[in-house]
Amino acid sequence: MSDQAYLSLEKLTLAYGDSVAVADLDLDIRRGELIALLGPSGCGKTTTMRAIAGLLPVRSGHVRLDGADITHVSPNKRAVGLVFQSYALFPHLSVYENVAFGLRLKGLRGTELDAKVQSGIKSVGLSSFANRRPAELSGGQQQRVALARSMVMEPKVLLLDEPLSNLDARLRLEMRTELQRVQKETGVTMIFVTHDQAEALALADRIVVMKRGAIEQIGSPQDIYNRPQSSFVADFVGFENVFALEGGKLKAAGSLFELQGEAPSAAGLAWRPRMVSLGTGPFRGTVRGTSFAGDHREYLLDTPLGLIKAEVEASQPVHDLGTELAFDLPAHKAVPLSQFS
Amino acid sequence: MMPNSLGRNLFIPLTLFLVIAFLIGPFLIIVAASFSAGDTLAFPPQGFSLRWIAKVFTVESFRASFGMSLFLAIGGTAAALVLGIPASYALSRYKLPGAEVIRTVVSAPIIVPGIIVGLALLRYIVVPFGVGISLALFLAHTALVLPYAVRVVSASLDNLRSDIEEAAVLLGSSRTGAFFRVVLPNIRGGILSAFILGFVTSFNQVPVSLFLSGPGVRTLPIDMIAYMEIVFDPSVAALSALLAFLSIGIVFAAERFLGFSRYV
Numbered sequence: 001m002s003d004q005a006y007l008s009l010e011k012l013t014l015a016y017g018d019s020v021a022v023a024d025l026d027l028d029i030r031r032g033e034l035i036a037l038l039g040p041s042g043c044g045k046t047t048t049m050r051a052i053a054g055l056l057p058v059r060s061g062h063v064r065l066d067g068a069d070i071t072h073v074s075p076n077k078r079a080v081g082l083v084f085q086s087y088a089l090f091p092h093l094s095v096y097e098n099v100a101f102g103l104r105l106k107g108l109r110g111t112e113l114d115a116k117v118q119s120g121i122k123s124v125g126l127s128s129f130a131n132r133r134p135a136e137l138s139g140g141q142q143q144r145v146a147l148a149r150s151m152v153m154e155p156k157v158l159l160l161d162e163p164l165s166n167l168d169a170r171l172r173l174e175m176r177t178e179l180q181r182v183q184k185e186t187g188v189t190m191i192f193v194t195h196d197q198a199e200a201l202a203l204a205d206r207i208v209v210m211k212r213g214a215i216e217q218i219g220s221p222q223d224i225y226n227r228p229q230s231s232f233v234a235d236f237v238g239f240e241n242v243f244a245l246e247g248g249k250l251k252a253a254g255s256l257f258e259l260q261g262e263a264p265s266a267a268g269l270a271w272r273p274r275m276v277s278l279g280t281g282p283f284r285g286t287v288r289g290t291s292f293a294g295d296h297r298e299y300l301l302d303t304p305l306g307l308i309k310a311e312v313e314a315s316q317p318v319h320d321l322g323t324e325l326a327f328d329l330p331a332h333k334a335v336p337l338s339q340f341s
Numbered sequence: 342m343m344p345n346s347l348g349r350n351l352f353i354p355l356t357l358f359l360v361i362a363f364l365i366g367p368f369l370i371i372v373a374a375s376f377s378a379g380d381t382l383a384f385p386p387q388g389f390s391l392r393w394i395a396k397v398f399t400v401e402s403f404r405a406s407f408g409m410s411l412f413l414a415i416g417g418t419a420a421a422l423v424l425g426i427p428a429s430y431a432l433s434r435y436k437l438p439g440a441e442v443i444r445t446v447v448s449a450p451i452i453v454p455g456i457i458v459g460l461a462l463l464r465y466i467v468v469p470f471g472v473g474i475s476l477a478l479f480l481a482h483t484a485l486v487l488p489y490a491v492r493v494v495s496a497s498l499d500n501l502r503s504d505i506e507e508a509a510v511l512l513g514s515s516r517t518g519a520f521f522r523v524v525l526p527n528i529r530g531g532i533l534s535a536f537i538l539g540f541v542t543s544f545n546q547v548p549v550s551l552f553l554s555g556p557g558v559r560t561l562p563i564d565m566i567a568y569m570e571i572v573f574d575p576s577v578a579a580l581s582a583l584l585a586f587l588s589i590g591i592v593f594a595a596e597r598f599l600g601f602s603r604y605v
Binding site for chain 1: 501502505
């Protein structure tokens, strides 16, 4: 455990019955960090989050928070907040009473209670909705109530389960800003779970990419986006052309291909579609598909290496379907992968 | 073609009319008969009077058996809910081994004919253990209402997301506290509906009560049968009409205020 760690998971193993969902997971999170747990469904991110909240018993390992081992502390005594994906508001209570729920259990009464509840509701901009029932609010408003309900408890860690996935595009941006504001103003440590790399990149200080119950890579959004270490992460953050490397040659479709320029020594190489040069190069492919995407045009090429995705600026001349094109996978642009699976 | 298509056009309305007449007819006949001025139960009624309705309230045994029925309907249903709510909760929230078996066993009193339930209780509980008649009736009615209680409460629990309990716990509530604070208030409608359904079921119950009625301890329906064997005047019709209106009133109020039909 590093000196800076505020929340740390040590050799955490979590299981449902006989099936292990997370194995030997180690993770240190600093105070005030905004962390994204990113991965496809079934990677163990939600399971990990539930274990931090104490909703799922730990099979082995430890959870430490603010210097105390909370592995076996019951969830109602952890000071960990959770904003559920479904918001989980109490349907029989007004917005006001939803926000007051935890404070009342803490023993707050009278003006002290009222002041905290009012400021909680105000901070998410719902003052005029205090007497509404959850069913009378939009999804975005319900989520803000859920956020206020957790935040008035002044949790040490705030967990958010897929906080943006149920919202439409405009509300997403609004909520993203809202979360960043809350985090900045309160300095609360936040961990959110998402399967959407764009969400993670936009919001997080650090991203933890998970795969099959283990951490695949931890890094800043820039690291994850620009320097994925494994083929899994590369694939996940939009490197469409990922190949294994064998003796300095690309291994694709069962054959080896020589690259122009010196290949870095790595287990694999990855190129985003826009890193592929079209028109010149040692490889040839046939245009199988093309689509216009605003500022650029996407091509799908049928090649001896398999399908290659390439992107060029939209101002370039259009290549018709069936056209044979030369292309290159430039070695100097490739991102080296230390793990290929 | 004309007669044929006319026949087809009449078929559905006619069937509908007959079915409704068959369902409501007996009730209308009983109501009409209870206003009769004659001395025997007859339809069409002879004249009009309220004397049989007034007489209902003067028959001593009706009062006693009404009290008994009321006690069984309220007490038995309350007991069934005390057992049924936790059972429904466990069945809906936990993956219990043999949950389906438990559901079936709980429903058994509906499936097994009442005559057999009554006979079995009399032969194997009341007689060998000397259980009092009132207690036996209470236990029997509790068991009979339990399936309805479990079914109706389960339906409203299944409509309630379980993550609100986790939310309550993370806000500082204990598990038990979460049940009382956020589960119970949200299934109130289901519980009241179960209570009303159980009440009506218990109140109208005949076959089981028939076996378990003894000297001085009778439910109202059993008392009515006994009364009719001796006296064949329209007061039984009057009582039936009153009870029917009571039931209709309760169910109507429940639908109006609780949306009863959502749960049943």
